[in-house]
Amino acid sequence: MRSIGKILSSTRALWPSYLAIVVSSVLITATSLVMPFIISGATDEVVSVVKTGANPSGHVATIMWFAVALLVADLANTAISNIGGYIGDVTAVRLRRILSTRYFEKLLTLPQSYFDRELTGRIINRLSRNISETTQFLNSFANNFLPMLLTTFAVLVISAIYSWPLALLLLIVFPVFMYLTTLTSKKWQVLEGEKNSQFDIAGGRFAEVVGQIRVVKSFGQERRELTSFDERYASTVATTREQSRYWHLMDGARRGALNVIFFGVYSIIFVQTVEGHFSIGDMVLLIQLVNMARQPVMMMSYLIDSGQRAVAGSRDYFRVLDERPEREGLDLLGDADTAPGATIDAARARAAACTGSVIEFDHASFGYDADRDVLKDITLAVERGEHVAFVGESGGGKTTLISLLLGLYTVHDGHLRVFGRDTAETPLDELRSDFGVVFQDASLFSGTIRENIAYGHPEATDEEIRAAAERANADVFIRQFPDGYDTTIGERGLKLSGGQKQRIAVARAMLKDAPILILDEATSALDTKSERLVQAGLDELMEGRTSLIIAHRLSTISAVDRIVTLRDGRIDEVGPPAELATSGGIYAELLALQASGSKRDKKRLKAYDIAG
16 A cells, blocks of 8 residues: 555645545544434333333433434434545545646656657556546545555454453454465565556547547458457456456355454354343344444455555556656746747747857767667757758658757757757756747647647637638638537647648747748648648748758758668768769758659659659
8 A cells, every 4th residue: 555655745735625624534433423322221210110110201301312412413323424435535536636636747857769659549548447436445445445544443443441352352353354465465466457457448549539530441451450459358257257256255155254353253252142141232232243244354355355455546546657757957837937828939039049050960879779779879050041852761760860959859879959059968947948849740739720820839819820820721621610619629720621730830839920930741641732732831931040850752852961771770971962862871862762753663662752
């Protein structure tokens, strides 16, 4: 339970609520314990009247006072239980908010390499399952089990006053139960981990299939995907059978041991009452107290079951929180010193103040794996306002170069500088404010067109958003929608055509107006008309701006200032298009292949990610 304690200690903002829960639990315990004493007194009063044959009318008032006292205690218990339950419910949701937000914050600060190796479904399930199970357990504990534990402790004290053998037997109950539970726990958690792993894999595949349902349907793979999904869940059924069989066998042993102990408890009460050690009222009192102690013990199976799920979930949660962020000290929930607009203004100021190269790769090397470099000894300088295109085989390192510039990864050897500052030492929000990006995949979010255009500049005015859309040749089609800029575009912009999505992406980059532009050429998958419209927007966007282009069509890079060709992770050639066209290198080869038109040459072009 150490990880549960870690969660409680790490949520200090909720300590007043935790204290209120403890106080309400103490009051619930007190009102619960008063009632057996009242019933005991009433019982003795009734027995006395019956035994002595006294006139009942003289005792009715006394009995009614017992009844009134019982009503008051009952009403107080009801009121406090509901107040405590309310506090527990709200605290549980506040706890879930804190844990969920902290988890999301941590994910946003983790390096790209974490997401490269993790299943999306596993990441999502930690939020929906692990945090949920933890908060549900704590809520149940606060609302139900904590008052019962306090009651049980009080029962032990009171029982010891009446009969120490009775208290001793009750005291044995909990160690016996916990010992038998400990024997169960280790194997149960291993099986729970296996089950969760299958759920995560199935959930991850489910998310992928839903996200790419067109591909699944187009290739007629619905049956295969469903079969694979069902097999994952079938394996969890088999695991659950083994897990549940083991759990209930051990639970039978636990509860059987408790039954024997409570047999001894009731025997002591009955025998000592017959022997005259207890009055009838005392016997009624002790039986009620024992039942009050018995209830939490019998509930302990449920508590331990949910507690183990919570422990397993909280361990996964803290495993993520213990991951190293891409930069130490990054606090997304802390007070921001500057608004997004001010950050962009600062980027423009850095660009204006820079007197040297805008971008410098200085003998930079990088690899996703420690034993293999994707980029090797890259040395390149990009000057202010220069348009540079990168060409190379698929997997040759073009996209990796861009990822390094955006701070998604850090070079292993050498240096990478932007506006004279080493990217490894530059705050990530400042580094990324230097760049505007248009990806080959438009990468839009669900929401409105307005929200997507303003994604990099949230405080932009309607006039600024509309101006960016006009420059990107998007305003005309946006106005044709009934809701205009407030049109909801669906997940990943599924309600828009490819050309429309790309023009929204171009408008988004235009509105950010960062000093450096990165284009993972956004027109390669578009029809001729859409390409022409998007390219016009890109030309507008690149004007007077330092631009880096990953080339997918040779026609779109013929007018750049320089082309950089990559071969096996190294720079092969650097020069103007006219010069490289006659050098006999990669670019010249690509021009020749494009001019050929044969199937073999077209296939060779695809190896370079170049459209024929």
